[in-house]
Every structure is written in C-alpha cells, then in structure tokens.
Amino acid sequence: MKKWSVALLVIVVIGAAAFFALRVHNTPEGMRVIAIANLMSHPILDTVQENLLAELKREGYEDGKNVRIILRNANGQMQVVPSIANELVAQDSDIIIAITTPMSQAVKKVAQCPVVFGAVTDPVGAGLIASLDQGEEMITGTSDAVPYDEQLRLIRRITPNVKRLGVLFNPGEAASQYGIKQLRKFAPDFGFTLIEGPVSSTGDVYPVAQNLAHRVDAILISTDNTVAAGIAAAVKVATEHKVPLYACDSGSIEKGALAAVSAGYAQVGIDTGKLAVRVLKGERGIPSVTAKGSEVYINKKAAEMMGVSVPNEIIQNATKVYKEIKE
Amino acid sequence: MLVPLDIGLIMGLLLAWAVMALALAFRLLDFPDLTVEGSLPLGAAVFAILHKSGASMPVAMVYAILSGGVAGALTGFIHIRFKLNKFLAGIIVVAITYSLSLRIMGASNIGLLQATSVFDFVEPLNTAFPESFHFGTIVLLVAFLILGSFLILYGLSTRYGIRLRVAGSNPDYAKALGINVPMNVIAGLAITNCLAAFSGVLLSMHQGFADISMGQGVLILALAAMTIGERLLPEKHLPFHVFVLCAAILGSIAYQVLVAYAVRAGLAATDLKLATAIMVLLVVAFRVSRNGDLLAEAHQ
Incomplete structure (x- = not known):
C-alpha cells in the first residue's frame, strides 16, 4: 500500500517530466x-x-x-x-x-x-x-506612457467646473509613479488641484475612493493594475456620490468609468x-x-449615472462609446 | 543541455543567502521569520539608491546589508517587547519595509544597467570560457558563499554563537543558565536578515535593477529550497548547525536548477508553478520513500 502510492507518485512525476521534456525542440538549420x-x-x-x-x-x-x-x-x-x-x-x-x-x-x-x-x-x-x-x-x-496632458484636457472639456481632482493610484507600480509625477506637472496648467489617494491593494480602493469622494469634484485613475482590478468599487462610490470617475485605459471605461484617453495597448x-x-x-x-494616445473612450451609461452630460462633439469623435456597464 | 545548469547554479548561489537566512532563523532560533520577504528588497533598494546617487559600491553594499539587519532586529524587538506572535511581527515588519523601500527608492523600480557591480571584476573570466558558461560569476559567488559560511560557522562556534544556539533551541534552559534570551533572538534575527539583504544586493547587481516586488515569493521559494536541501543532504554525519547551513545552500542550488530546466522546457505561464511544485514533491518523495517513514506517520 505504502510502496504503491509512492511508486504511483514517482510514475506520475516522471511522466509529467517526460511530457515537458518532449516539448523542448531545437531550432532547425x-x-x-x-x-x-x-x-x-x-x-x-x-x-x-x-x-x-x-x-x-x-x-x-x-x-x-x-x-x-x-x-x-x-x-x-x-x-x-x-x-x-x-x-x-x-x-x-x-x-x-x-x-x-x-x-x-x-x-x-x-x-x-x-x-x-x-x-x-x-x-x-x-x-x-x-x-x-x-x-x-x-x-x-x-x-x-499615457499622454496625461491630453487626459487632463479631456476632463476639462467634459466637466469644466472641476477644481479639485482626486487621483487613485498604487505608488508601488512603476507606471503609477510615472503617472503621478506627470499629473503633478500638468495639473496646474489646466487649473486642477490634485488630491492624492494612494492605495496598496485592491481592497483599499473602496475606502480610499469613499474618502476622496467627499473632498473632490472628480476622480482620476492612473494606469494602475491594482486600481484597475478594483474598478467596480470605485464606480460604486462615484455613482453614489455623483462624482465623475475618469480613467486612462479602455478596460476601465467598459467597466463603468466615464471617459479616458488611452495609450491603446x-x-x-x-x-x-x-x-x-x-x-x-x-x-x-x-x-x-x-504611444500616441489618440484614442478616446466614453461610457454613456456611466455618464448618466454620475450626472454628467458629455458634449456631443466628443462623443462623435470618440474611438468607442460604451452604452452599458460590464459587470 | 548544460545551459540551464549554468543559469540555475548562478540563481541558486544568488538566492542561497536568502535561503540561509530563513533556514538559520527557522532551525537554530526556532523563529519562522517572514521578515526575509521584506529585508531582501530593502537591501536591494538601499543599495540601488545609494549606488545610483554616487556612493561607492562597497559602501552602498555595507549600508544595504545593515538595513536588512535593522529590519530583522525590529522583528525580534516587536516579538519580544510587545509579546506579538512571531508571524505577526514578521508581517508587520514586511509591511513597514515595503513602504520604506518605496520611500527610499522614490520609484518602484531603479535601473542599475550602467552601474558598476562586483560581477564586472570577473567579466574577463566569463569571456575566456564558451559564452554559455559564466565561469567567473560562479567562482565569485562560490567564493562569497565559502567566506560567508566560514564566518557564520566560526561565529556559531564561539561562546556567543553557542549562547545563541542554546537560546534558540531551549529558551528555558538558556534562561536557567543566565543567558539573555531576548537579546540573543534579536541579534540572531539581525544577522540572518543581513544575509537576506545581501541576497537582494547581489540579485539587483546581477539582473541590473532593483524592484519593489523583488521580495514577493522569496519566502515560498526559500522554504521549498530549504526542504529540498534537508532531504538531499545526509543528516547523520554533520553537526546540526553545519547541516542546516549546507542544506540551505545545496537546496537553493537544486531548486533553481530545477526551475531553470522548467523554463528551458518552455512551460506555459500557467504550468511553471505546478511544474516546480511537482519537482519539489518528487525530491521530497524520493527521500521519504528511502527512509520508509512516509505512511508510518499517516497511519498513526
């Protein structure tokens, strides 16, 4: 009984090893x-x-x-x-x-x-x-690299009255580190005051977004894998508080963020x-x-839920307009 | 077919320090030390930022190693002073070092591609051999390990070292002998985490960058390597502390060679972890079947 199980294990392992070994093939001349x-x-x-x-x-x-x-x-x-x-x-x-x-x-x-x-x-x-x-x-x-100046210009065009802009990002990601520096650089040019909301895990997205929602006029998610994974929580907060939620990739727009200028992966x-x-x-x-960042993504349903009316001209020129929020 | 051996050997020798850190704390101090996961990237971070901002390589290395020691001492201190569970103390320090490393680096990734490294000195030896075999790098890493092991084993055989081992293996007895157990635990963890930080420094030099997520998975890797090493090495003929040290080094090399062959086989992303897990199991199973006590325990 003992020996059987050990022998079986060894056979399985050797079989698996052989299977993988067979997949090694050399380059033809x-x-x-x-x-x-x-x-x-x-x-x-x-x-x-x-x-x-x-x-x-x-x-x-x-x-x-x-x-x-x-x-x-x-x-x-x-x-x-x-x-x-x-x-x-x-x-x-x-x-x-x-x-x-x-x-x-x-x-x-x-x-x-x-x-x-x-x-x-x-x-x-x-x-x-x-x-x-x-x-x-x-x-x-x-x-x-996301064209953050284009992103801020889009926010200004859709919601001209925004003054305080909250940013959700994970400082542990290289892309977000770069993003936040760019945002700090460009924000004054467009008349935004940045309020930073750092998160360290997907579980932080909801509480940090809640905290931001009370203090800002709009929220932006930089290209951030952590926040992107917790996008649903941010969308929930944004629709509850009627705060426009912007993002920097098309995936987040599909899932309920309002608008983005994307690098287009x-x-x-x-x-x-x-x-x-x-x-x-x-x-x-x-x-x-x-990346050029000429691609603009809009989610109409999200705009409706966040109480934002997107100018027609932007909708017509958008790369893609989503009408539903994908769960 | 020898290329994966070369790659695995180098990675094993680089990570052996982290495996040693875990094994020494675990086996000699009876402290399952999670701090390793934080002190390794902390060492890399401190080294990268100091070296990048103009400090000479040896100076940056010394500070990096010491930073790991501080993290280890902190874990010991939190455990002893606040009577916090060993795992929780480690987790807290890992969290602290994460934020601290980010702060120190000012970015989540620092490139060291143009920076000097210890491997520059042995580059002529590498080029003297066929390109797929990094003889110089291996010799240098082996030399480091021999020197390090010698120092550790010598340290453990001095009066202080023996006190440390007694404090770890039997705290009550140590207390009865008048040994300051808390101080010994803190000092021991400081030393083991210096080793982990050194591993981070060598890794960042070898791969050309320091990254905040370098430490993720080190703990599991070190545990697996330690297990393999202890199963491969015959225990009977060596003093326990020598056995633990040698097993860590051997296990680290064996594990990384296995990983290198798995990578060579071109496993899909989803299969790589399973393959390495199966291979660890294979080594362990062979050794247990040799001892014949696998199911003896299970049938009890």
Missing part, C-alpha cells in the same frame, strides 16, 4: 529565432503580446514556417525574470522582445543580440536608453511588432516609439 519574454499573464500584457504576434505574422514571420518564436512568461515571479533572460540569450536568439520594465532591464543586462522592449512606461528612467529621441545600436522599443503591441520587423530586416539605431 537556418531558421531565425525570435524570443519574446513577458512578465505575467494579465489582460493588458496579453493584449500587447497578441498584437505583437499578429503583427509579426502579417509581416510574414510565422512560428515553425520561416522563424522559430520562443515565448517565455515569468508568471509574475520576479525571481524567474533573470533566469528567463539568460535562457533566451543562451538560445542564440536573433532578437529578444521584452515586455514590461523589469523584463526589459533583465534582458538588456545580458543580451548579445538586438533587444526590442514593449510597454515600458519610462524607458529613460529605467536605464534602458539614454534619450527618447535618439536611436541606439542594440536597443529600441515602445513606451506606453493593442497599438503598443503593433508598434512593438513593427519595430521588431525593422530590426530583423537589419535596421539599427531606431528611436523608441511612444
């Missing part, structure tokens, strides 16, 4: 290797990766046909990040595409081939490149793919690309 490293599986990052792969395919780079595409995902485990970076370098990749800030830093540290980073908010601050305008020999990529993925293709064709010294 003459095929180029495109390696893609992602930090975690997450709606925004998945969008970037999907669109990146789609763009590569459109340009004729298809896994198994003429190139080998290696996908690696750290599953959110920071300790695996350097392992993946080293592993991809050891696979003799012709190009490594790294998604997110930590992944790009780890890859740049060890890479011997050209690197294209994707969805890095502040590539200069992260030490990846020296300046946004000048191209570098071995590295280029896309920034998903699909576009970030496509741009990253385009850069990768140019690098694969031998081009070097390409300057990095920053």
Whole structure:
C-alpha cells in the first residue's frame, strides 16, 4: 500500500517530466529565432503580446514556417525574470522582445543580440536608453506612457467646473509613479488641484475612493493594475456620490468609468511588432516609439449615472462609446 | 543541455543567502521569520539608491546589508517587547519595509544597467570560457558563499554563537543558565536578515535593477529550497548547525536548477508553478520513500 502510492507518485512525476521534456525542440538549420519574454499573464500584457504576434505574422514571420518564436512568461515571479533572460540569450536568439520594465532591464543586462522592449512606461528612467529621441545600436522599443496632458484636457472639456481632482493610484507600480509625477506637472496648467489617494491593494480602493469622494469634484485613475482590478468599487462610490470617475485605459471605461484617453495597448503591441520587423530586416539605431494616445473612450451609461452630460462633439469623435456597464 | 545548469547554479548561489537566512532563523532560533520577504528588497533598494546617487559600491553594499539587519532586529524587538506572535511581527515588519523601500527608492523600480557591480571584476573570466558558461560569476559567488559560511560557522562556534544556539533551541534552559534570551533572538534575527539583504544586493547587481516586488515569493521559494536541501543532504554525519547551513545552500542550488530546466522546457505561464511544485514533491518523495517513514506517520 505504502510502496504503491509512492511508486504511483514517482510514475506520475516522471511522466509529467517526460511530457515537458518532449516539448523542448531545437531550432532547425537556418531558421531565425525570435524570443519574446513577458512578465505575467494579465489582460493588458496579453493584449500587447497578441498584437505583437499578429503583427509579426502579417509581416510574414510565422512560428515553425520561416522563424522559430520562443515565448517565455515569468508568471509574475520576479525571481524567474533573470533566469528567463539568460535562457533566451543562451538560445542564440536573433532578437529578444521584452515586455514590461523589469523584463526589459533583465534582458538588456545580458543580451548579445538586438533587444526590442514593449510597454515600458519610462524607458529613460529605467536605464534602458539614454534619450527618447535618439536611436541606439542594440536597443529600441515602445513606451506606453499615457499622454496625461491630453487626459487632463479631456476632463476639462467634459466637466469644466472641476477644481479639485482626486487621483487613485498604487505608488508601488512603476507606471503609477510615472503617472503621478506627470499629473503633478500638468495639473496646474489646466487649473486642477490634485488630491492624492494612494492605495496598496485592491481592497483599499473602496475606502480610499469613499474618502476622496467627499473632498473632490472628480476622480482620476492612473494606469494602475491594482486600481484597475478594483474598478467596480470605485464606480460604486462615484455613482453614489455623483462624482465623475475618469480613467486612462479602455478596460476601465467598459467597466463603468466615464471617459479616458488611452495609450491603446493593442497599438503598443503593433508598434512593438513593427519595430521588431525593422530590426530583423537589419535596421539599427531606431528611436523608441511612444504611444500616441489618440484614442478616446466614453461610457454613456456611466455618464448618466454620475450626472454628467458629455458634449456631443466628443462623443462623435470618440474611438468607442460604451452604452452599458460590464459587470 | 548544460545551459540551464549554468543559469540555475548562478540563481541558486544568488538566492542561497536568502535561503540561509530563513533556514538559520527557522532551525537554530526556532523563529519562522517572514521578515526575509521584506529585508531582501530593502537591501536591494538601499543599495540601488545609494549606488545610483554616487556612493561607492562597497559602501552602498555595507549600508544595504545593515538595513536588512535593522529590519530583522525590529522583528525580534516587536516579538519580544510587545509579546506579538512571531508571524505577526514578521508581517508587520514586511509591511513597514515595503513602504520604506518605496520611500527610499522614490520609484518602484531603479535601473542599475550602467552601474558598476562586483560581477564586472570577473567579466574577463566569463569571456575566456564558451559564452554559455559564466565561469567567473560562479567562482565569485562560490567564493562569497565559502567566506560567508566560514564566518557564520566560526561565529556559531564561539561562546556567543553557542549562547545563541542554546537560546534558540531551549529558551528555558538558556534562561536557567543566565543567558539573555531576548537579546540573543534579536541579534540572531539581525544577522540572518543581513544575509537576506545581501541576497537582494547581489540579485539587483546581477539582473541590473532593483524592484519593489523583488521580495514577493522569496519566502515560498526559500522554504521549498530549504526542504529540498534537508532531504538531499545526509543528516547523520554533520553537526546540526553545519547541516542546516549546507542544506540551505545545496537546496537553493537544486531548486533553481530545477526551475531553470522548467523554463528551458518552455512551460506555459500557467504550468511553471505546478511544474516546480511537482519537482519539489518528487525530491521530497524520493527521500521519504528511502527512509520508509512516509505512511508510518499517516497511519498513526
């Protein structure tokens, strides 16, 4: 009985190991290797990766046909990040595409081939490149920095009377750290007084939003994974207190925030793919690309519930108008 | 097929310090110390910001290591002074170090790609060997570990070290002998968390950045590594403290090599954790079946 169960366990484990071992395949002669490293599986990052792969395919780079595409995902485990970076370098990749800030830093540290980073908010601050305008020999990529000035302009246009603007963000995220600095810089230009509402977990969103709602005329969510995960709580507070709730990504608008100017993560993925293709064709010294942020998202239902009337002109020019709130 | 071995060996040697920190506190002080999860990123944060703002590398390293020690001492102090549960004391300090690290860094991520690191000195050795084998890095990390282990083992064999071990293994007896148990616990945790902070410093140098979320998952990783190490190493021939230390190092390397092979196999994001869990189970199961006491306990 004892020995059986142990033997069974061992057999299962060896079977699983064999299954995984069989999936290791070597690159056929003459095929180029495109390696893609992602930090975690997450709606925004998945969008970037999907669109990146789609763009590569459109340009004729298809896994198994003429190139080998290696996908690696750290599953959110920071300790695996350097392992993946080293592993991809050891696979003799012709190009490594790294998604997110930590992944790009780890890859740049060890890479011997050209690197294209994707969805890095502040590539200069992260030490990846020296300046946004000048191209570098071995590295280029896309920034998903939200155009916060455009965002504030949109708030001003929809709700002209807002003076005190509350910001919900998690200071532990690089994107939000960048966002809050940008907001502090631009807020006076548009006549806003910023009131900061830092949260450290999704569970904080409700109480902090409640606290803000009493003190501000409108609330803005920066590009923040923590707050985005707790968006429902913020929407609840905003509709209760009739406070307009703005966001910086389309996903939050779909779920009940009022309006956003978005970096458009699909576009970030496509741009990253385009850069990768140019690098694969031998081009070097390409300057990095920053997301344009021309996409405006509106939720009509949310506007109604928060007691805001959105000017027709904005609705007509919006990239997408949602009529329902997705639960 | 040797590339994952190289990667795993390096990661194992880097994280061995954190595993040692957990194992020493757990086995010698009987203190399940959660602080490791906070002192590792704190060390990295202090090192990154000091080094980035102009302090020389050794100075930044010393301050970073000491910062970990302060976090550890704080955990011990909270546990003893306020009679707080060991886990809760650790959790509180992890929360404090999180905010503190963020404050210190002023951002959640600091790039160290252009900064000097200890690995620069051994770069010629790395390039002398085939590119997939980082001989210099491994030699340097092994040298660090040998030096560190020697110091720790020497420290534990002095009068102070023996007091510390007695205070940890049998507090009542230690009290009867006139040993100041609280002071020994605080000092012990300060030392183990210095090790964890050193792990953070080495990691940030090796990977080229310090990030606020570096510590997440370290605790589980260290526990798994410690378990593997203790199962792999024969206990009988070594004094207990030597066994704990060696098991931590061996376990850390074994665990990271397993992870590196899992990454090489190209596991999907969803499978990676399961695969590493299964592999830990495999090692543990083999050892238990050898001892034949797996179900002896279960049948009681």
